[in-house]
Amino acid sequence: MSKKTYSIFGAGAAGLYTAWRLLDGKSKRDKNEKMLVKGDVLELYDWGKYDFSKKNPGTREAGARVCTWHYKDNKDNSYLELGGMRYSYWDGTPQGAGHRVVTKTIEKLDLKKDSVEFNESADPLMSLRTKNMYVSDVNSNQPAPYFTNNYGEDAPPDDGFTTIQSVAITATSGPVTRREWCKFYENGKIEIDMPDSSIFQRGDLLKDIGYWNLAYDRLGQEGFGYLADGNGYSSNVVNSHSAQSFNVNDEFTPGTEYKTLVKGYSSLFVALFDEVEKLAKQKGITLNYFPDTRLRSILHTKAGIRFTTAKRATPDKLADSKICDAAFLAMPRASIELVAQATRYTDDEGQDILNHEEVQLYLESVIMEPSYKIGMFFTTPWWRTTEAGSPTYPAKLTSYFLTQEGIAKLKKEKFPSNYLKVIESAKNPVIIATSFNDKASFIAAVENAIQERLTFKEEKQISAIAELDTIGPSITDMPIRQVVYFGDNAINQKGEKVYGILASYDDIQYTTFWKALELGPHGTREVPESRDCQTLEGPRLATPVMVKMLRSQLAALHFGPQTDYSAVPEPLETRYMDWSLPPFNAGYHAYKSHYNLGDVQRKIRKPSQLVPKADCDIFIVGETYSNDQAWVEGAFCTAESVLNDFFGIEPIIDEKYYPFISPE
Ligand SMILES: Cc1cc2nc3c(=O)[nH]c(=O)nc-3n(C[C@H](O)[C@H](O)[C@H](O)COP(=O)(O)OP(=O)(O)OC[C@H]3O[C@@H](n4cnc5c(N)ncnc54)[C@H](O)[C@@H]3O)c2cc1C
Numbered sequence: 001m002s003k004k005t006y007s008i009f010g011a012g013a014a015g016l017y018t019a020w021r022l023l024d025g026k027s028k029r030d031k032n033e034k035m036l037v038k039g040d041v042l043e044l045y046d047w048g049k050y051d052f053s054k055k056n057p058g059t060r061e062a063g064a065r066v067c068t069w070h071y072k073d074n075k076d077n078s079y080l081e082l083g084g085m086r087y088s089y090w091d092g093t094p095q096g097a098g099h100r101v102v103t104k105t106i107e108k109l110d111l112k113k114d115s116v117e118f119n120e121s122a123d124p125l126m127s128l129r130t131k132n133m134y135v136s137d138v139n140s141n142q143p144a145p146y147f148t149n150n151y152g153e154d155a156p157p158d159d160g161f162t163t164i165q166s167v168a169i170t171a172t173s174g175p176v177t178r179r180e181w182c183k184f185y186e187n188g189k190i191e192i193d194m195p196d197s198s199i200f201q202r203g204d205l206l207k208d209i210g211y212w213n214l215a216y217d218r219l220g221q222e223g224f225g226y227l228a229d230g231n232g233y234s235s236n237v238v239n240s241h242s243a244q245s246f247n248v249n250d251e252f253t254p255g256t257e258y259k260t261l262v263k264g265y266s267s268l269f270v271a272l273f274d275e276v277e278k279l280a281k282q283k284g285i286t287l288n289y290f291p292d293t294r295l296r297s298i299l300h301t302k303a304g305i306r307f308t309t310a311k312r313a314t315p316d317k318l319a320d321s322k323i324c325d326a327a328f329l330a331m332p333r334a335s336i337e338l339v340a341q342a343t344r345y346t347d348d349e350g351q352d353i354l355n356h357e358e359v360q361l362y363l364e365s366v367i368m369e370p371s372y373k374i375g376m377f378f379t380t381p382w383w384r385t386t387e388a389g390s391p392t393y394p395a396k397l398t399s400y401f402l403t404q405e406g407i408a409k410l411k412k413e414k415f416p417s418n419y420l421k422v423i424e425s426a427k428n429p430v431i432i433a434t435s436f437n438d439k440a441s442f443i444a445a446v447e448n449a450i451q452e453r454l455t456f457k458e459e460k461q462i463s464a465i466a467e468l469d470t471i472g473p474s475i476t477d478m479p480i481r482q483v484v485y486f487g488d489n490a491i492n493q494k495g496e497k498v499y500g501i502l503a504s505y506d507d508i509q510y511t512t513f514w515k516a517l518e519l520g521p522h523g524t525r526e527v528p529e530s531r532d533c534q535t536l537e538g539p540r541l542a543t544p545v546m547v548k549m550l551r552s553q554l555a556a557l558h559f560g561p562q563t564d565y566s567a568v569p570e571p572l573e574t575r576y577m578d579w580s581l582p583p584f585n586a587g588y589h590a591y592k593s594h595y596n597l598g599d600v601q602r603k604i605r606k607p608s609q610l611v612p613k614a615d616c617d618i619f620i621v622g623e624t625y626s627n628d629q630a631w632v633e634g635a636f637c638t639a640e641s642v643l644n645d646f647f648g649i650e651p652i653i654d655e656k657y658y659p660f661i662s663p664e
Contacts, residue, residue, distance in 0.1 A: 004040045005323070007307070009295040010330030011046035012064025013084075013635035014622040016272040017105070018328050019044055019287075021639065023279035024108075025649035034647040038284035043324065044276075047312060047335075047583050048536035049291035052273040056289065060538030061266035062273065065332075065584060065623075066632065067577055068264030069539045071377045071500065076492035079264045080375035080500040082539055082577040083587075084632055085484075086118040086260040094657045097256070099633035101640060101660070104653050109271045111261060118260040118471060122399035122435030125474040126157075128229050130561040132393045136437055144230065148223035157230025161249040164218045167192055168206060169246060181247050182627070182662040185597050188243040206246070210239035210593045229477040234508035235369040235630070240590035241597060248590070248630070257403070263491060268632075293319065294583070297343040298327060299350030300608070300616035306350055308342075312536070316342075326617040330639070332624045333366055334585035351611075353618055358610035362603060365595045366624055370580030371507040371587030372514050374480075374542060374550060376571040381487055381499040383558055391558040391567075395472050395485055399435050400442035402466040407432070409465050415458065419450045439463050473505070479513040480553045481506035498572060503550045507587060511580045517546040518578075532581050539575035547574050588623065588630035598662030601625055605642050605661070619646065627661050637661060 006022060008015045019042060027035050036042060051058035061068045066084040071077035087106075090098030106112055123136045129145040135156045138144050143153040152160060167190045168174060175184040188206040199217045200209055215224050215237060228237045236249055261267050280287035292312040296319075299306045304323040311319045329336055340354040340363070353359060380386075385394045407420055423431050426449035436442035443459055454462070473482040484502035504514065519525060520543040534540050542550070552565035559567045579587035591597045603609045604625045608616040619642050626634025637660040643649040644660070651660070 004036065004325045005043060006036065006040070006326045006328070007043040007045065007305075007322075007324040008328040008330055009045045010064070010328075010335070010622070011044055011048075011050060011062075011273070011289075011291075012330060012622070013066065013269070013632045014639045015044065015046070015328065015330030016269055016276065017636045018330060018621055018639040018643065019276045020272050020279070021643050021649060021652070022647070023276060023283060023285065025643060025647075025652075028644075028648045028650050032648045035649075036283070036285050039286075041286045041288060042276075042280060043288045043290065045290045045293045045295060045309065047292070047294040047315075047533070049312075050269070052270055056273070056291070058291065059536070061264065062269035063266045064269075065579065065587065066265045066269065067535075067539070068266035069375055069575060069577075070264070071498050071573060075263070076490060076495060078377065078486065078488050078490045078498045078500050080377075080486050080502055081260075081265055082373045082375055082502075082575070083265075083579070085265055086258045087632065089115075089257045089259045094654070099628070099631060100653055100658050101636040102631075102633050105272075105636060106261070106268065108652075109268070109275060111268065111271055114261045114263060114267065115259045116262045117468065118258045119399070119401070119468050120258070121396055121470040121472050122401070123396045123437035124472060125393050125395050125557065126230060127393075127474075127476040127478065127557045127561070128157075128226075129477065130556075132557070132560055134396065144226060146222050146226040148226055149220045150223075152219065152223045152226060157226050160215070160219055160223060160227030161231070161236075163223075164211075164215050165246045165249070167194070167200075167214070167218070175247075178627075178658055179663070182598060182659065184246075185241070185243045185662060188246070206243035207241055207596065208594050209242045211242045211245040212237060212239035214242050230475060232473060232475040232482040232505075234481075234506075234510065235371070235588065235590065238367055238369065238508065238590060239593070240367055241593045241595065244591050244597060262489075295327075295329070295339050297346045297348075298329075298339060298354065298618060299343065299346070299348055300353055300614065300618065301350040305616065305618060306348060308346070308348075312533070315531075321348075326619065328639075328642075329618065329620045330622050330635075332584055332586060332622060333363060333368060333589060335583040336363060336620065336624075338583065351614060351616065353607050353611055353614065353616055356607075356611045359604070359607045362595075362600045362607070362610060362625075365592055365597070365600045365604075366589040366629070367592055368586035369507055369588050369590060369630075370511045370585065372504065372511040372576065372578055372580065373502055374504040374514065374546070374574065374576040375500060375539065376503040376547075376550065376574045377498050377500045378569055378571050379498065380569065381485075382569060383483075383485060383501065383554075392560050392563075393558050395474050395483070395558070396437065397470050397472060397485055399437065399468045399470055400439060400463065400466040401433070401435050401468045402431055402442075402462070403433060406465045410462065413461055415461055419446075419452075419458075422449050435468075436466075439467075442466060473502075474557055476553070476557050478553045478556065479506060479510045480504035480550065480557070481510055483554065483557065503554055503571075503574070511578065514546065514576065515578065515580070517543060517549060518576075519543065520545050530582060533583065534578055534581050535584055539577055542574040542576055546576075547571065550574070589625075590629055598664070601627060601638070601661040602664065605638055606646060617646070627659075
């Protein structure tokens, strides 16, 4: 057999995972011509150039839409995540929640030792309509400043999600497992009698209802406004596929255990690249890596898949024309559309898969959700209560959260076993996997369950194990939207202490607020936005007006409305990533209503399935058309499904309880 060439376009999560699994995966059968063998060629292209190693340096840290940024670009220093930042940990059990493929990959790459907690505060600070409060403060005596239907302002904003989804899901009914959710995406409907005034009625299919439309119908304009402002993500309330949004918004409920990697999330992608290089060498497969090179057009021909490339410096000019046996487009919707545009006008012979109407229909099935992150480093953690003082509204970053893992540790420490039994089965309130805002309420719940007072030593033991340092976030309707607190997380704890925050994590309409500040009051735009690949270059220095605007909003959030910007100290360094820019044009994606999203996932991964009489090994992998949009998990899972179903590679984990994409 002649030697094969597989070409991967995109060295982000999906592209690197594809390369790794092509090299590391085992064949499902003895004879499998699709497997890469000695003498074959694996190509990896990327429009950008990421910092993988000394041999393969880059302009920014690895991971594409994941981008760790270390203070002064020194990896010994504290860091912030200006793209994706964490994963939902899976405990390895068949029933366990969480991101199974990411967790497994981290384990297989021997990175489990680097995995650290990255949890959310049980009592976030909010500033809405110039009123500052903690979520736990909101009640009928101190309502949030909204005039919603049915007293919604007396409860936390996220309760709006529950009200919306109660048309089909209650605490005791509705989908639970991943398979059940996948069915729900297709069949989920309104299961309750709705008032006659309601636009939507019992029996209406949720897949055919926009989430914003449904939210408006259920909550009214004010209720919707409270939810949209108070949950922090505008992406969670766009007019997406309602059935999927129910699941997405379920993920943000307290109790999910998040983790990250101690050296920053980009370190996962450095490890993947290293492993790809190592395995290719071991197996005698030629690995050709082409940074700063973009896929320009792609056609299916009798000789194979013919594609053209262009260089980053001249992104529209033909650089090369090549042939491969399989092509993986490991890139988001906007990037694929650029390839489709160039392909549409090429004079080369061949079948244009990407521009077939059915393929276009499915490529358009997702909403592009731009996002924007601005990081700041300071000499002090001025946002929290320390011995040096406290802002008026400090971020409450310590919670108490006892898990089964914690119970096991307490057993080892000889904590009274009769107490542990009662704590495990406590119902009023439930203690295991419940977030307590402070030590007093946690200890009160424990003592109430055991009906005894803890000794000083027992109290110290149990609170030390349950204590959780969280990352916030704080939430506001100001354009900074969410503030995420990273603090001092330097690997080298001997150096000068530097504390980081994401001063703004915003999305959709709020990204344009910051964009206009990027050039300053005396700056004329010189680079068209369609050519501005800031995200590939790396975190860009913020302008003085941007910094002052950030300080002013941070001051209002932590010191009270109308506080002067100078309450927040001058930062040491401020940089941003604008995920509304090409080639991404979105931080993440969500399915539109009126699509069968299972069918989209199954077909678009090999788009020729949508073209009559075509069978072509062009594949689309990545977060965009996945079952786990907005997560690295989605990027890994789509790649895994393609490799299992079209390349005969054994699944990385048992698929029985965890289909990688929506099954038929
Ligand atoms: C602000 C933000 C917060 C997030 N938070 C989280 C989080 O906490 N946890 C989590 O798991 N996920 C998070 N995500 C989502 C996560 O980052 C993405 O889902 C994931 O990284 C997407 O991986 P991908 O491989 O599908 O695509 P990408 O990361 O977009 O990679 C695509 C690659 O293709 C390259 N490319 C584009 N066009 C071409 C071309 N023509 N030729 C060659 N190369 C090309 C790009 O340069 C890029 O390197 C977040 C994302 C953002 C932006």
